[in-house]
Amino acid sequence: xxxxxxxxxxxxxxxxxxxxxxxxxxxxxxxxxxxxxxxxxxxxxxxxxxxxxxxxxxxxxxxxxxxxxxxxxxxxxxxxxxxxxxxxxxxxxxxxxxxxxxxxxxxxxxxxxxxxxxxxxxxxxxxxxxxxxxxxxxxxxxxxxxxxxxxxxxxxxxxxxxxxxxxxxxxxxxxxxxxxxxxxxxxxxxxxxxxxxxxxxxxxxxxxxxxxxxxxxxxxxxxxxxxxxxxxxxxxxxxxxxxxxxxxxxxxxxxxxxxxxxxxxxxxxxxxxxxxxxxxxxxxxxxxxxxxxxxxxxxxxxxxxxxxxxxxxxxxxxxxxxxxxxxxxxxxxxxxxxxxxxxxxxxxxxxxxxxxxxxxxxxxxxxxxxxxxxxxxxxxxxxxxxxxxxxxxxxxxxxxxxxxxxxxxxxxxxxxxxxxxxxxxxxxxxxxxxxxxxxxxxxxxxxxxxxxxxxxxxxxxxxxxxxxxxxxxxxxxxxxxxxxxxxxxxxxxxxxxxxxxxxxxxxxxxxxxxxxxxxxxxx
Amino acid sequence: xxxxxxxxxxxxxxxxxxxxxxxxxxxxxxxxxxxxxxxxxxxxxxxxxxxxxxxxxxxxxxxxxxxxxxxxxxxxxxxxxxxxxxxxxxxxxxxxxxxxxxxxxxxxxxxxxxx
Numbered sequence: 198x199x200x201x202x203x204x205x206x207x208x209x210x211x212x213x214x215x216x217x218x219x220x221x222x223x224x225x226x227x228x229x230x231x232x233x234x235x236x237x238x239x240x241x242x243x244x245x246x247x248x249x250x251x252x253x254x255x256x257x258x259x260x261x262x263x264x265x266x267x268x269x270x271x272x273x274x275x276x277x278x279x280x281x282x283x284x285x286x287x288x289x290x291x292x293x294x295x296x297x298x299x300x301x302x303x304x305x306x307x308x309x310x311x312x313x314x315x316x317x318x319x320x321x322x323x324x325x326x327x328x329x330x331x332x333x334x335x336x337x338x339x340x341x342x343x344x345x346x347x348x349x350x351x352x353x354x355x356x357x358x359x360x361x362x363x364x365x366x367x368x369x370x371x372x373x374x375x376x377x378x379x380x381x382x383x384x385x386x387x388x389x390x391x392x393x394x395x396x397x398x399x400x401x402x403x404x405x406x407x408x409x410x411x412x413x414x415x416x417x418x419x420x421x422x423x424x425x426x427x428x429x430x431x432x433x434x435x436x437x438x439x440x441x442x443x444x445x446x447x448x449x450x451x452x453x454x455x456x457x458x459x460x461x462x463x464x465x466x467x468x469x470x471x472x473x474x475x476x477x478x479x480x481x482x483x484x485x486x487x488x489x490x491x492x493x494x495x496x497x498x499x500x501x502x503x504x505x506x507x508x509x510x511x512x513x514x515x516x517x518x519x520x521x522x523x524x525x526x527x528x529x530x531x532x533x534x535x536x537x538x539x540x541x542x543x544x545x546x547x548x549x550x551x552x553x554x555x556x557x558x559x560x561x562x563x564x565x566x567x568x569x570x571x572x573x574x575x576x577x578x579x580x581x582x583x584x585x586x587x588x589x590x591x592x593x594x595x596x597x598x599x600x601x602x603x604x605x606x607x608x609x610x611x612x613x614x615x616x617x618x619x620x621x622x623x624x625x626x627x628x629x630x631x632x633x634x635x636x637x638x639x640x641x642x643x644x645x646x647x648x649x650x651x652x653x654x655x656x657x658x659x660x661x662x663x664x665x666x667x668x669x670x671x672x673x674x675x676x677x678x679x680x681x682x683x684x685x686x687x688x689x690x691x692x693x694x695x696x697x698x699x700x701x702x703x704x705x706x707x708x709x710x711x712x713x714x715x716x717x718x719x720x
Numbered sequence: 721x722x723x724x725x726x727x728x729x730x731x732x733x734x735x736x737x738x739x740x741x742x743x744x745x746x747x748x749x750x751x752x753x754x755x756x757x758x759x760x761x762x763x764x765x766x767x768x769x770x771x772x773x774x775x776x777x778x779x780x781x782x783x784x785x786x787x788x789x790x791x792x793x794x795x796x797x798x799x800x801x802x803x804x805x806x807x808x809x810x811x812x813x814x815x816x817x818x819x820x821x822x823x824x825x826x827x828x829x830x831x832x833x834x835x
Binding site (some may be wrong): 343346347350353354356357361364367368369370372373374375376382383385386389391392394396397400402442443446447532 | 741748750754757758761765768789791792793796798799803804805807811813814817818820821822830831832833
């Protein structure tokens with residue numbers, strides 16, 4: 198058992214990666230549901246492995262894995278002062294994101310078994326899904342900044358191909374895919390340029406080592422600006438959000454759910470860069486306020502654009518932008534007071550807990566909402582809210598799941614959105630009351646727009662063309678039910694999650710010394 | 721001074737690439753713009769890796785007492801070139817699909833997604 202745990206960081210990458218190349222071979226023999234089951238089992242295994250690692254990391258501290266070394270834990274072989282091998286460094290924050298990735302990709306695969314059954318080219322679909330999962334794990338676990346770039350590019354290529362997957366029917370998915378491809382290529386190349394700036398100055402690629410020798414020169418400032426801009430763009434924050442509604446609405450529903458987690462991996466990288474790489478060497482007040490302003494703009498513009506949408510997935514995509522704003526707000530407040538121990542202790546840590554907890558909550562309820570939108574599309578064949586109506590009569594499970602998801606995103610107790618939003622309101626109010634009031638206002642507007650969706654899609658008399666509509670197949674119901682259970686559980690017992698998962702994640706971000714000393718020993 | 725010429729070339733390539741992305745409407749030209757930025761970044765990396773008077777790290781051929789170059793930037797550039805090929809192939813194939821479905825490559829006309 199301990200052998201598995203030692204090599205778990207490599208295995209969790211290797212398992213979906215190898216399975217991705219097995220899928221086309223298996224697809225030769227079994228073209229229908231067997232493929233989906235195989236992928237679900239593989240992703241289920243990596244979910245189990247992630248949970249195993251989480252259990253270890255939360256009780257014993259960060260997990261280090263050196264690739265190609267004589268021993269997985271040996272970062273500095275004799276004679277070396279800096280690590281030269283690629284190192285995976287998984288701390289509280291990394292494993293927190295890893296759990297989100299694992300849960301979302303597993304449920305996405307389960308949902309796909311029925312949802313994608315009628316499509317051709319399934320082996321390509323599942324290969325790309327597995328590659329996307331691999332890349333997300335890699336982005337969250339790696340401790341090497343060039344390695345991060347490689348995984349970012351794998352994630353971009355896989356998600357572009359998945360967004361454009363349905364382009365045999367119409368041109369729109371290809372259009373959305375093109376936009377996302379341009380955005381991701383620019384983002385990844387700017388990350389690479391920043392890697393060059395770091396390497397030129399410090400001659401290392403390991404993030405912990407760069408952090409320990411960071412001088413904050415003019416070049417570091419340029420690298421910081423490049424990284425913050427492009428990672429905020431990849432996370433879908435206003436004003437670089439133009440790709441988000443297109444990509445989220447045109448991708449197949451389970452892929453949209455995974456894409457949400459993929460943009461959160463970029464958000465994680467943004468936090469990793471500002472907290473672990475730079476920490477208090479940068480002017481935390483200025484960068485903190487920049488992130489707060491990005492967050493407030495995302496919240497407000499996202500929700501106002503969402504209210505006027507008629508396409509159900511496009512509406513939810515704008516809400517995804519708006520919810521990303523909450524995370525940026527919470528963590529931005531933490532960053533702004535990072536250099537001030539008193540304020541950090543009294544509300545900074547709480548604000549960050551709210552922001553980080555919201556990442557997980559958002560992945561769960563937004564995933565659930567996108568899956569219910571997919572269920573509606575599966576049965577009605579349209580995403581236009583004006584053409585739907587009266588679906589609650591025939592799709593009772595989907596209706597219940599939609600209500601749970603909508604209540605969670607609007608921040609209504611006892612669902613998980615309430616738990617994290619309340620933490621954000623309370624702590625941000627102590628920082629700046631106005632920000633907290635804007636956040637509450639956005640929440641009310643969110644509720645308004647989901648009431649509209651609920652009314653136009655589910656309520657009213659049965660429509661002529663939807664007389665024969667049935668409940669969606671079992672695998673889709675199972676995936677949605679699991680997410681709904683997680684949402685209710687998080688809403689009822691937020692303390693369990695905040696104390697055991699979120700707090701270690703926040704501490705891993707704040708304590709830069711722990712991050713660097715895990716690689717370099719006591720320095 | 722003359723040693724800085726590669727960096728000037730990097731800036732020119734990046735600038736041309738960004739100009740193409742912002743001002744050109746043709747999707748193929750946008751793909752070219754991305755390739756220009758990519759080449760600029762690769763040139764930047766490879767220039768960082770150049771050390772005057774040092775030799776390539778081939779152990780059997782290296783003369784005694786001369787410093788050898790750690791070939792990390794070269795390895796990074798190779799990786800980045802390979803990734804760039806995949807990116808370019810994907811972006812061009814998507815442009816092909818768009819041309820099939822829309823009958824144009826003008827980005828002003830490829831605008832069914834809006835609002």
